[in-house]
Each structure stands twice: as C-alpha cells, then as structure tokens.
Amino acid sequence: GNSVTQMEGPVTLSEEAFLTINCTYTATGYPSLFWYVQYPGEGLQLLLKATKADDKGSNKGFEATYRKETTSFHLEKGSVQVSDSAVYFCALSDLRAGNMLTFGGGTRLMVKP
Amino acid sequence: DSGVTQTPKHLITATGQRVTLRCSPRSGDLSVYWYQQSLDQGLQFLIQYYNGEERAKGNILERFSAQQFPDLHSELNLSSLELGDSALYFCASSAGTGDEKLFFGSGTQLSVL
Numbered sequence: 393g394n395s396v397t398q399m400e401g402p403v404t405l406s407e408e409a410f411l412t413i414n415c416t417y418t419a420t421g422y423p424s425l426f427w428y429v430q431y432p433g434e435g436l437q438l439l440l441k442a443t444k445a446d447d448k449g450s451n452k453g454f455e456a457t458y459r460k461e462t463t464s465f466h467l468e469k470g471s472v473q474v475s476d477s478a479v480y481f482c483a484l485s486d487l488r489a490g491n492m493l494t495f496g497g498g499t500r501l502m503v504k505p
Numbered sequence: 506d507s508g509v510t511q512t513p514k515h516l517i518t519a520t521g522q523r524v525t526l527r528c529s530p531r532s533g534d535l536s537v538y539w540y541q542q543s544l545d546q547g548l549q550f551l552i553q554y555y556n557g558e559e560r561a562k563g564n565i566l567e568r569f570s571a572q573q574f575p576d577l578h579s580e581l582n583l584s585s586l587e588l589g590d591s592a593l594y595f596c597a598s599s600a601g602t603g604d605e606k607l608f609f610g611s612g613t614q615l616s617v618l
Contacts, residue, residue, distance in 0.1 A: 435507060435595055435609030481548065492561055493607065495548040
C-alpha cells in the first residue's frame with residue numbers, strides 16, 4: 393500500500409536559518425505529492441503540491457521538488473521566520489487508491505527569535 | 506478561515522457513550538472527508554462522502570459511522586466509545602472527488618474519560 397515517511401521532530405531552528413524537512417514515499421502508481429501545514433489550534437492548510445516527476449511546488453518561500461528516482465519530496469525554505477512555527481505534513485494522493493490523501497506523521501517546526 | 510465549520514470544538518464524554526460530530530463543508534463543495542488525528546496513529550483517513558453517497562472508506566471502525574445529508578453537511582457518529590478513541594477529528598471538503606485541494610476545518614477534540 394501507499395505510505396509516507398517524514399523526519400521526526402521537533403525541528404528547532406533560529407530565525408533566518410535554512411530549513412529542510414525530509415519526506416519519502418511509497419506508492420504503487422504515480423501519486424501527486426503535497427505539503428500541508430497545521431498552525432496551533434487550526435486545521436491543515438495546503439502549502440504546496442506537485443503532480444508529476446521533476447515538478448517543483450512553491451509557496452510563501454517554501455519549495456519542494458518531486459523526485460521520482462529517490463521517491464522523495466523534501467520541503468525547504470531558505471530563511472525561516474518565527475511565524476513558520478507549525479506542524480508540517482507530507483502527503484500523497486494516488487488515483488489507483490481512490491485519490492485519498494495518505495499523510496506522513498508530521499514534523500513539528502519551532503523557530504526561535 | 507477555511508470555510509469548513511466543525512462543531513463542537515471540544516467534547517468530553519465517558520467510555521461506552523455515543524457522540525455525534527458535525528461538519529459543514531465550504532459553500533459549493535460536494536465532497537466531505539473525515540480524518541482522525543492521534544499521537545500514536547498520526548493522521549488517519551476515515552471516510553469520504555460525495556454528494557450524499559459514500560465514496561471511499563479508510564481505517565474506520567465498525568463502531569463509527571457517518572452520513573452526508575441533502576444540504577451536504579455531514580455527521581460522524583462514534584459509539585461504544587473507548588479511551589483510545591480520544592483524538593482530534595477533522596473534517597475536510599473539496600469541490601469534487603479528484604486530486605484537488607482539500608480544505609480542513611479546525612477539528613473536534615474528543616476526550617473519552
């Protein structure tokens with residue numbers, strides 16, 4: 393079946409540091425890949441997505457590239473802010489699995505001033 | 506604000522009881538999804554409805570059931586509650602059933618004592 397594995401947190405960084413959150417996936421077909429973000433007390437929000445190999449999703453300074461050869465979709469940001477503190481979820485949807493989102497376990501990011 | 510409304514925000518009940526969680530999707534969205542978020546299981550897909558019909562089923566226990574009404578709001582019924590059912594239950598909605606963006610509500614925190 394489909395699965396998503398992401399690095400365990402918490403990840404603690406100082407403001408303006410470089411961020412990488414690793415995400416790898418297993419899927420039987422050709423999934424679309426997503427990063428969702430959950431701010432404290434809120435539901436998940438779509439941060440970015442990529443639908444095919446070598447696509448790069450980007451939003452609010454965050455980027456992730458769909459790497460089929462390494463089955464990865466790592467999230468990066470060049471300079472984090474305190475307001476980026478949240479839980480980040482990597483996810484995939486696979487047409488063969490009914491397009492349901494399969495989520496990773498989430499990675500908590502804490503950015504200190 | 507995602508436009509998805511979940512009530513109640515918090516629910517405290519005892520083992521063996523039954524509760525109903527309610528979700529109103531974004532205006533115009535036909536699909537409703539239910540997810541369970543717990544510390545040990547992460548974010549698990551439970552069930553999806555599209556325009557009143559069950560569309561997909563995930564890791565939903567037999568003690569749990571859901572439905573989507575003609576006005577498109579959905580209810581998740583949890584019965585014979587156990588301590589392990591304590592979790593954050595999210596509802597999400599989308600326009601259709603394909604690979605599009607999901608909008609999440611802020612969740613119902615269920616505590617079973």
